[in-house]
Amino acid sequence: MGMSVRPVDLAEALILRDESGALPFAGGTDLMVRHRAKNGMGPSFQKSLLFVDHLPELRRVKWDHGELEIGAAVPMAVLADDPRARKDALRREEASEEALSKIPSLLRDAAFDLGAPALRTRATPGGNVANASPAGDVLTALVALDARVILAHRNGERELPVLDFTLGPGKTQLAQNELIRAFRFPVPETRWCYWRKVGTRRANALTKVSLGAFGTIQNGTLESLSLAFGAVGPRIVLADDAAKMLLGFSEKDFESSDGKTRMAQAQKLAAQVISPIDDQRSTAHYRKTVALNLFEEALRALAKNLKENTDD
């Protein structure tokens, strides 16, 4: 193992990253497991470590012109609305009440479903995305939210969609000289969220299949929709064709025969992009069946939401 460094700020971190290519280490909740050694020995890292969990530039939650920016090293506990973590973030002036209030329920619930309380004080969205596991809950939520990842290097920044950033389990487009600084996404006033994780148990569980859905509603009709399935392929699966079938839906479409035809078509289109595997946690058959059940459940929730808004 090489040298481990703890830079004072992002600028220094980026210089060190550029010069050494050291492995960024935020909460360590994935890295410590991946690099664990046998009993009686410390973890075995081949590379130098670059600690980034404390960098102020990576710990901010900002509300800016209708967009929310979430720092890569914001503890999951803050996103999950843990009262102690939230208080801590406010006290350190890493977040404002307003910014925290804008965190959509989709992201909050996904963060809450991750691990257990202790783990959520360490785990970060930057790590969840960098790990690029298709079972990453916050990664799935960020994809559903159409978030962009902001990648910093010593001479500037670039942005790309979170889904494009991930290439497969453990693989991303992160360059040797870059760090994930933050995630940005718009949070419209009239929004609809759905999140459901099917895990192996109720806490400290890995995801067998999940669905994060995010829509915007204008005058009682669905204006935009994204459907992100977790753990049904090597990357998060966005069922865009299925979502398109449902654009313009209003309350009555869920009952009409035309609407029902479109929903059935949408489900078929979703089924076409879902290709899960058998592994030690679940079966391909279960994952596919339940993914489509979650899709139906999401539509029922959407119908209910449109109905309730229309009733207002």
Add this chain to the structure above:
Amino acid sequence: MKSKNISETIPRPDGMAKATGRALYIADLPQGDADGRTQDGGVPVGPSVGLGTNQLVGRFYRSPHPRGRITARRYPQVPDGYTIVDATHVPGKNQIPMAASRDLPCFADEEVRYIGQIVAIVVGPDPQVVDELVDGIEIDVEARPVCLNMEESIALKGGAIHGTDNVFCRVDLDRGDVDAAFAHAATVAEGVYDTGFQEQFYMEGQGLITWRDGDRVGVRGSMQCPYYVNHAVTHVLGLPHDGVRVIQDTVGGAFGGKEDYPEIMGAPMAVASWVTGQPVKMLMDRVEDMAFTSKRHPSRCTYRSAWDAQGHLLAMDVLIDIDGGAYESYTKIVLMRAVFTCLGVYNVPAFRIRGRGLATNTVPSGAFRGFGAPQSLFGLEMHMEEAARTLGVESLELKKKLFLQKGDSTITEGTFRDTIILDELVAEAERLSQYSQKRAQYPTGGMRGIGMSFIIHGCGFTGDGEQKIIKGEVALEKDEAGHVEILCAAVDFGQGPQTTFRKVVAAVLGKEPEEIGFRYPDTDRVPDSGPTVASRTMMVVGYLIQKAAEDLRDHWKEGEFQRVEQKYSMPPGMAWDQEKLLGDCYATYGWGINVCEVETDPVTWETKVVGAWGIYDVGKAVDQRVVDGQIQGGMSQSLGYGAMEKLEIDHSGRFRQITMSDYMVPTSLDFPRTEASTVDNPYPYGPFGAKGMGEMVHDAGHAAYAAAVEQAVGKPCPCIPLVPETLLNIMEEHR
């Protein structure tokens, strides 16, 4: 003792040290510690033997091949200070002796039978170097087809692993004319019921230190049965019994998983200490522990029952197969308990029971809380549900008519001599859970259900094992100042003897429990009171302790050293024929009822437990909180077994779920707190009336759960664990 009621809870003497982290487990013991402490915050501290600075790290080289004759071994160059020890170094017999078998070799010699079988141990000062040496070892085998499960075992895939038929052992019982009963039956119910592997998942992994002291060797660490370890090491090293010293250190959970494994692990380590003359320490990594230590025997029970036109039970025809894995080890004793428990709390007029322990190329199955009873009680209780559906009656009504009564014959033609209070237990279960009302109220297939299961658990060793095999002995010593110390081999691995034994002695002598000494067992100091297994510790050893305390009280001499001893003898009237398996298979029985209420989600086929109830006859609780702790933990463990704890094997017989993120042991969020109740029914030959109870709390929670799911989904659920994937398949098969 101040309180008159022995059940009244006292603070656990070892509680604070364990809760605050002050208790020293084997992994915590500092090298060279020799400060002579015997107690730290209520937790005994072992002597400093084996902790020298010349201590070596040990790691096993385990077979990467599942099955075949070993044709070659290639060992790497070994640097100074490092040693590879294998079967050629064994000075005594190269076999691990267990209660009913000695087929498991200490080191694989001529053949390997499962991936992970111990072939050699590498010891040396630097763990990194030891690891590299382990990685440099290779063996070649003449490979044979791998036999993965009981079906392949019966079909003799790749030829027999054991004997000529792969059957390690059989236990058969018969009563009456079963064929005639089935010929005349108005209704026959039939079903096949499967249970899977289960990992004990003790919090503290396996860990031991061995050392050599002249012509003696020692073993210390995390274990349930110091004298079993003593016996195994004696056998392997060819030493006399007093040539081996075994010391228990603080144990962080066991559940049966530290009954056989400390012998399997400790004997090769002791050989390494014998060869090198140095202490050897081994702490099992969690993944290694989960991948290669003994698990619960998987089972397949086939039940057929014959009923007359009035719905009376005529006979049962039962086949019980359990998967023993690659070596017999404890399979016969597990099978005996599975068979002896397989008619549950019911009086069955005629039966034919055939039990088999089968060989496969998987990790040898071993001891696990319940020891065969959770398997056959699952088969039986699920079959009673099936029979009730076939007969069109409510399962509880069917069961109630068959309840055993005092004076009835046991399954082995012995006699139930103690009062049986099943009716009282049912009334208590109904009062707490409103079972019958809910059962009638929930429509079948309405995604909500409630189930009830019944438990019988024979306390102590099977048959005359306590008298013929164990021959338990305890002693009490009083010093001149009047301090009394308990001397026995019983281990506290969380289940409470450090608390309850002190209470028993204190209550007899009119002292306070904290005044009574009770150090961790050291075979140089304590008599062999037997292993800490089989729901025997409180009832059998605790009773000997009570008798010894009464003896001491009656002959108390102020200012003098005194030692009193007690030896086990069978309760009057008890008789057993081990050849014919006839007589009283257990001295007495614990009884219980589990109720479980569930909601199933048809979107994901996940099932939520919304209520769990446990009602037990434990004789008399010697400490209510200790008993309640067992009830809570046992229920979680059995619900985990029934609902979550999937443990599969791959194409070569390896376990697929060997990490904490893949093997789903329940968390505190998965199940609600169990509403628990105990009903007093004192047993005359237990301390203050106590009977065994540590295992029966894990015997049938899974059956109540599966019965509840059956009502919720409206389909038979004859296999556990009922993970959502399995439930989805059941729903699709029966669509």
